[in-house]
Amino acid sequence: MAKKIKPEDLTCPLPITEHDTIQLAHGSGGKMMTDLISRLFVWAFDNPALNKQDDQAVVEIGKQRLSFTTDSFVVDPIFFPGGDIGELAVYGTVNDICMNGARPLYLSVGMIIEEGMPLADLEKIVVSMKRAAEEAGVVIVTGDTKVVNKGKGDKLFINTAGIGILEHDYTISADQLRPGDKILLSGTIGDHGIAVLSKREGLSFETPVESDTCPLNSLVAQILKAGHVHAMRDPTRGGVAATLNEFAHASDVGIHIREDHIPVKPAVSGACEVLGLDLLYVANEGKLIAAVPPDKAEAVLRAMKSHPLGQDAAMIGEVTSEQPGMVSMTTRIGGRRIVDMPVAEQLPRIC
Amino acid sequence: MAKKIKPEDLTCPLPITEHDTIQLAHGSGGKMMTDLISRLFVWAFDNPALNKQDDQAVVEIGKQRLSFTTDSFVVDPIFFPGGDIGELAVYGTVNDICMNGARPLYLSVGMIIEEGMPLADLEKIVVSMKRAAEEAGVVIVTGDTKVVNKGKGDKLFINTAGIGILEHDYTISADQLRPGDKILLSGTIGDHGIAVLSKREGLSFETPVESDTCPLNSLVAQILKAGHVHAMRDPTRGGVAATLNEFAHASDVGIHIREDHIPVKPAVSGACEVLGLDLLYVANEGKLIAAVPPDKAEAVLRAMKSHPLGQDAAMIGEVTSEQPGMVSMTTRIGGRRIVDMPVAEQLPRIC
Numbered sequence: 152m153a154k155k156i157k158p159e160d161l162t163c164p165l166p167i168t169e170h171d172t173i174q175l176a177h178g179s180g181g182k183m184m185t186d187l188i189s190r191l192f193v194w195a196f197d198n199p200a201l202n203k204q205d206d207q208a209v210v211e212i213g214k215q216r217l218s219f220t221t222d223s224f225v226v227d228p229i230f231f232p233g234g235d236i237g238e239l240a241v242y243g244t245v246n247d248i249c250m251n252g253a254r255p256l257y258l259s260v261g262m263i264i265e266e267g268m269p270l271a272d273l274e275k276i277v278v279s280m281k282r283a284a285e286e287a288g289v290v291i292v293t294g295d296t297k298v299v300n301k302g303k304g305d306k307l308f309i310n311t312a313g314i315g316i317l318e319h320d321y322t323i324s325a326d327q328l329r330p331g332d333k334i335l336l337s338g339t340i341g342d343h344g345i346a347v348l349s350k351r352e353g354l355s356f357e358t359p360v361e362s363d364t365c366p367l368n369s370l371v372a373q374i375l376k377a378g379h380v381h382a383m384r385d386p387t388r389g390g391v392a393a394t395l396n397e398f399a400h401a402s403d404v405g406i407h408i409r410e411d412h413i414p415v416k417p418a419v420s421g422a423c424e425v426l427g428l429d430l431l432y433v434a435n436e437g438k439l440i441a442a443v444p445p446d447k448a449e450a451v452l453r454a455m456k457s458h459p460l461g462q463d464a465a466m467i468g469e470v471t472s473e474q475p476g477m478v479s480m481t482t483r484i485g486g487r488r489i490v491d492m493p494v495a496e497q498l499p500r501i502c
Numbered sequence: 503m504a505k506k507i508k509p510e511d512l513t514c515p516l517p518i519t520e521h522d523t524i525q526l527a528h529g530s531g532g533k534m535m536t537d538l539i540s541r542l543f544v545w546a547f548d549n550p551a552l553n554k555q556d557d558q559a560v561v562e563i564g565k566q567r568l569s570f571t572t573d574s575f576v577v578d579p580i581f582f583p584g585g586d587i588g589e590l591a592v593y594g595t596v597n598d599i600c601m602n603g604a605r606p607l608y609l610s611v612g613m614i615i616e617e618g619m620p621l622a623d624l625e626k627i628v629v630s631m632k633r634a635a636e637e638a639g640v641v642i643v644t645g646d647t648k649v650v651n652k653g654k655g656d657k658l659f660i661n662t663a664g665i666g667i668l669e670h671d672y673t674i675s676a677d678q679l680r681p682g683d684k685i686l687l688s689g690t691i692g693d694h695g696i697a698v699l700s701k702r703e704g705l706s707f708e709t710p711v712e713s714d715t716c717p718l719n720s721l722v723a724q725i726l727k728a729g730h731v732h733a734m735r736d737p738t739r740g741g742v743a744a745t746l747n748e749f750a751h752a753s754d755v756g757i758h759i760r761e762d763h764i765p766v767k768p769a770v771s772g773a774c775e776v777l778g779l780d781l782l783y784v785a786n787e788g789k790l791i792a793a794v795p796p797d798k799a800e801a802v803l804r805a806m807k808s809h810p811l812g813q814d815a816a817m818i819g820e821v822t823s824e825q826p827g828m829v830s831m832t833t834r835i836g837g838r839r840i841v842d843m844p845v846a847e848q849l850p851r852i853c
Binding site: 163165168169174175176177178179187188192196198200201212213214217219220221222223227257260261264265266267268269270277278280281284290292294295296297298299302303304305308310314316500 | 520576661665
């Protein structure tokens with residue numbers, strides 16, 4: 152057998168004392184999570200596909216380039232306005248697969264169920280996953296079921312992993328942005344986060360807010376027909392702010408957006424105001440942000456708007472060579488502010 | 503958008519009342535789990551790759567056949583004699599990928615961490631996964647991190663999914679057994695289950711028992727060089743008894759084994775006796791069972807024995823046309839008993 156490496160042979164760049172513990176913010180999509188991933192996981196596993204820190208890895212098998220990704224879903228509650236943990240788990244992984252332009256094909260499902268969960272709820276969620284897979288055009292080919300003792304889980308956690316096929320030969324990745332690129336957003340933001348929060352906290356709004364969870368692969372296919380894009384990402388945990396900061400950091404460029412160009416439903420912006428939440432940090436589950444070369448931007452925007460999932464699409468900003476690594480915004484009242492990477496998620500367990 | 507199927511449009515063949523709840527046995531590897539999988543998951547997701555109910559799916563992308571699998575690991579405790587949840591998560595998925603003869607290539611890792619977990623423990627486990635991936639020759643290319651509130655998880659759950667490449671063109675599957683096939687077992691059984699139990703319950707034995715967790719892909723490669731096999735599976739949850747029953751059921755054949763041919767360490771059989779456990783149902787994490795055509799059996803057995811992980815390999819029985827779907831055993835004292843599918847796992851949360 153191979154010689155075992157002792158942990159003490161390696162020095163982790165994340166300074167760890169015996170008192171350091173995992174906090175909710177380590178799973179938030181913000182700075183603490185990025186830090187944990189970069190300094191622990193990327194340090195340990197260290198390989199070109201992982202190190203890019205896209206939401207999916209591109210791997211080559213034979214002459215074929217594949218897109219491979221995974222996500223665990225721990226959303227609380229498991230049923231929320233406009234969706235449930237089952238369809239979220241299917242769509243979330245479908246969306247991560249296709250953000251580099253790949254066509255999603257196959258999914259795996261791993262369930263961790265808490266003892267005592269009503270079987271009827273599990274059935275509802277499985278049926279919801281079936282419908283979601285059909286809608287997205289993917290096949291669930293393999294799975295695993297674990298049960299943990301009552302009080303050692305929280306009803307249901309679902310992991311999905313998935314494989315897609317890359318049928319083009321260019322690279323769509325967070326590190327491909329160039330100054331001059333236009334930033335496009337496919338629709339209204341904040342719907343998912345506010346929908347989950349309203350259910351969890353028992354809030355009701357005059358106009359009910361529903362999650363935007365949906366599969367984005369057909370929208371992506373439509374976009375790619377209209378023109379080559381440099382990067383795409385779905386702004387889930389950490390919202391639009393986290394995604395734009397990830398883009399700016401990975402490509403070492405500045406990004407400037409205009410608040411009055413960002414589409415938002417009145418009910419969602421109203422809820423954010425009442426609850427003291429910053430809309431830019433609220434999670435989405437059916438939107439994408441694309442960085443598009445300037446000569447293709449109008450065509451891509453038209454393609455988005457012609458798709459049912461992109462009707463509210465807008466050009467919200469552009470990539471600059473100033474202030475590399477930073478995101479700034481012209482506010483509605485004409486001021487200018489920095490849009491920083493969130494430190495932690497305002498709303499934990501949102502997906 | 504596609505029309506949404508309402509759950510009430512579908513009738514699940516698993517009779518569910520509002521009082522039915524998930525029990526630990528639904529994750530046990532026994533009859534209750536098989537029932538849940540067949541009647542709920544396979545019914546809902548229904549496709550040829552999944553319906554085979556092998557531990558991995560074979561999918562075609564372009565002209566390439568791939569092996570795709572997933573497993574979640576919820577073992578309690580997360581550190582146990584001979585291993586930890588991290589290496590178990592790597593080896594478990596590597597082993598599932600290769601049981602159809604595929605060469606494992608890429609893994610994804612999804613972590614669900616409980617708030618408050620010591621960061622130093624997470625680091626140890628990540629380093630252990632790094633070492634395990636290197637030992638198995640696979641690359642961890644993508645991942646996801648979620649954190650759940652204290653009391654809503656149990657330190658750490660890890661999901662791994664993985665992809666391998668099939669470089670032969672025949673089918674190795676549980677439904678391929680033929681009467682006359684020999685049943686080979688690659689080494690001593692029960693080590694993993696007893697090791698985890700000893701740690702969890704604070705038991706100590708005269709000779710300490712360590713988990714057998716290890717990657718089996720190099721042993722599989724050696725086996726395939728020696729000859730074509732009909733089926734392979736690693737007897738994890740539910741032990742040797744569950745795997746043999748799955749084989750007998752899927753191929754509609756009988757299987758007869760001899761108790762005195764089954765390799766077991768004295769400390770493990772002693773522990774089983776003291777604890778009242780049936781060895782045949784105790785989990786393994788570094789063993790495989792193969793069904794081999796009679797003319798290849800001797801060569802495959804020699805190949806196993808020449809590999810460091812197969813030194814204790816033995817021919818433990820054969821496939822018959824009698825009593826299709828059933829497993830029987832000649833006991834050490836010369837009697838004959840039925841080896842039934844376990845109803846539930848004797849030891850929950852073993853992997």
